[in-house]
Amino acid sequence: MTDIFLSLKVFGLGFAISMCISVLIKFLLDAIKHFTRNKEEIQD
Amino acid sequence: MNILDLFQGIGTMFVQDPQIVIGRIVLIIFGILLVYLGAKGTLEPLIMIPMGLGMSAVNAGVLFTSATTVGNLFIDPMVSKTDDLMNIMQIDFLQPIYTLTFSNGLIACLVFMGIGVICDVGMVLAHPFIGMFIAMCAELGTVATYPIARLLGLSTGEAAAVSVIGGADGPMVLFTSLTLAKEIFVPITIVAYLYLSLTYGLYPFLVRFMIPKNLRGKVIIQKNAKKSDRITSKEKLVFAVVANTLLCLLFPVAAPLFLSFFLGIAIRESGIDKYVKLIEEVFLYAATFFLGLMLGVLCDAKTILDPKILLLLLLGLLALLLSGIGGILGGYLVYFFTKGNFNPTVGIAGVSCVPTTAKVSQKEVSKVNKMSFIMEYALSANICGVITTAILTGIYITFLA
Numbered sequence: 191m192t193d194i195f196l197s198l199k200v201f202g203l204g205f206a207i208s209m210c211i212s213v214l215i216k217f218l219l220d221a222i223k224h225f226t227r228n229k230e231e232i233q234d
Numbered sequence: 235m236n237i238l239d240l241f242q243g244i245g246t247m248f249v250q251d252p253q254i255v256i257g258r259i260v261l262i263i264f265g266i267l268l269v270y271l272g273a274k275g276t277l278e279p280l281i282m283i284p285m286g287l288g289m290s291a292v293n294a295g296v297l298f299t300s301a302t303t304v305g306n307l308f309i310d311p312m313v314s315k316t317d318d319l320m321n322i323m324q325i326d327f328l329q330p331i332y333t334l335t336f337s338n339g340l341i342a343c344l345v346f347m348g349i350g351v352i353c354d355v356g357m358v359l360a361h362p363f364i365g366m367f368i369a370m371c372a373e374l375g376t377v378a379t380y381p382i383a384r385l386l387g388l389s390t391g392e393a394a395a396v397s398v399i400g401g402a403d404g405p406m407v408l409f410t411s412l413t414l415a416k417e418i419f420v421p422i423t424i425v426a427y428l429y430l431s432l433t434y435g436l437y438p439f440l441v442r443f444m445i446p447k448n449l450r451g452k453v454i455i456q457k458n459a460k461k462s463d464r465i466t467s468k469e470k471l472v473f474a475v476v477a478n479t480l481l482c483l484l485f486p487v488a489a490p491l492f493l494s495f496f497l498g499i500a501i502r503e504s505g506i507d508k509y510v511k512l513i514e515e516v517f518l519y520a521a522t523f524f525l526g527l528m529l530g531v532l533c534d535a536k537t538i539l540d541p542k543i544l545l546l547l548l549l550g551l552l553a554l555l556l557s558g559i560g561g562i563l564g565g566y567l568v569y570f571f572t573k574g575n576f577n578p579t580v581g582i583a584g585v586s587c588v589p590t591t592a593k594v595s596q597k598e599v600s601k602v603n604k605m606s607f608i609m610e611y612a613l614s615a616n617i618c619g620v621i622t623t624a625i626l627t628g629i630y631i632t633f634l635a
Contacts, residue, residue, distance in 0.1 A: 193380060196380065197378065199633070201626075204370065208370045211362075212365070216363070218477060219465070222469050222476070
């Protein structure tokens with residue numbers, strides 16, 4: 191039973207961290223776009 | 235003169251255990267079958283042709299290395315002592331390649347560099363949520379194999395190391411084994427690379443079994459694509475530099491892979507044509523060739539039928555099978571979330587065997603519908619798979635070390 195709980199814990203924590211990383215990737219891409227383009231290009 | 239001493243490949247069959255002899259004959263035939271399937275295009279020819287020939291040759295070319303022992307002149311993956319290793323490197327012609335490029339993950343890094351050079355990171359990272367979700371679903375084997383391995387008597391460290399095979403990332407498996415179960419490092423090195431052949435051979439059939447033809451050919455329609463969504467070369471270069479540093483900082487266990495991948499991207503986006511050519515035409519193909527050949531010669535009946543390796547191999551196979559199923563189920567979930575505007579075949583690419591699973595998914599889709607291109611989604615899930623495997627490896631080590 192302990193082993194199944196450990197698996198579930200690993201998956202749950204892994205899922206939460208993965209989703210945070212995907213937000214980070216999106217944020218990073220948007221930040222790079224923001225700093226390397228002028229306003230008209232972003233609104234386009 | 236004994237004729238069997240002259241033709242030792244046959245002669246050794248009379249002194250080995252019957253099960254090894256049967257294993258050798260089966261693997262010789264299987265190797266020939268792989269060459270046939272590779273040449274026919276059913277399985278990936280770049281890997282299958284060298285692999286099949288290597289498999290047949292290593293099981294046929296067995297000879298007496300002393301009066302009582304048998305071996306081959308290809309490779310001895312079980313050798314670990316430094317003196318023995320130096321000795322065997324001067325005899326077995328593929329041993330230097332295995333010891334100096336496989337055991338330390340260099341070959342995987344070269345493949346990653348090649349992937350970085352040939353793939354467009356803008357397309358890959360355009361769908362981070364979908365990619366990461368599918369990749370996480372494709373970690374089913376990484377978590378579900380752990381309790382099964384424990385049930386079969388493996389220690390917590392060994393069970394974690396063999397479970398990480400479900401992430402299909404050789405270097406990560408080796409790192410987990412080094413940290414948590416050093417005693418199985420040598421056998422798990424073999425299994426960690428043998429899994430690759432399973433992904434090439436098993437996944438196309440799993441895809442065909444789990445996904446009906448009409449869904450396999452589904453075209454993903456890009457909605458609301460804006461001009462500003464396009465990412466320029468300069469932005470991709472900045473992204474590669476920042477993301478490489480950040481991901482290495484967060485997941486040092488996968489740092490060599492991240493460096494190799496982002497280095498490839500930086501070289502591509504900087505427009506250094508000479509390096510692009512070197513990595514794409516030399517590094518990538520050389521690595522793929524040796525990968526195939528090495529996988530073949532590792533399939534020696536004596537090695538595979540070693541009870542310790544056999545158990546790890548079976549658990550590894552189970553982990554990969556579960557991961558493949560998890561990935562496809564993840565693909566189905568995205569298909570339902572997006573109200574049918576998704577191809578569930580992308581799910582198999584969540585298993586982070588870069589770029590094998592992405593190629594498998596695109597190939598299976600193209601067989602049904604030549605106008606359906608899912609490569610950007612598949613590569614996105616593939617790269618995200620590397621990240622999720624690194625995350626789960628880190629968590630296992632944190633919990634169990």
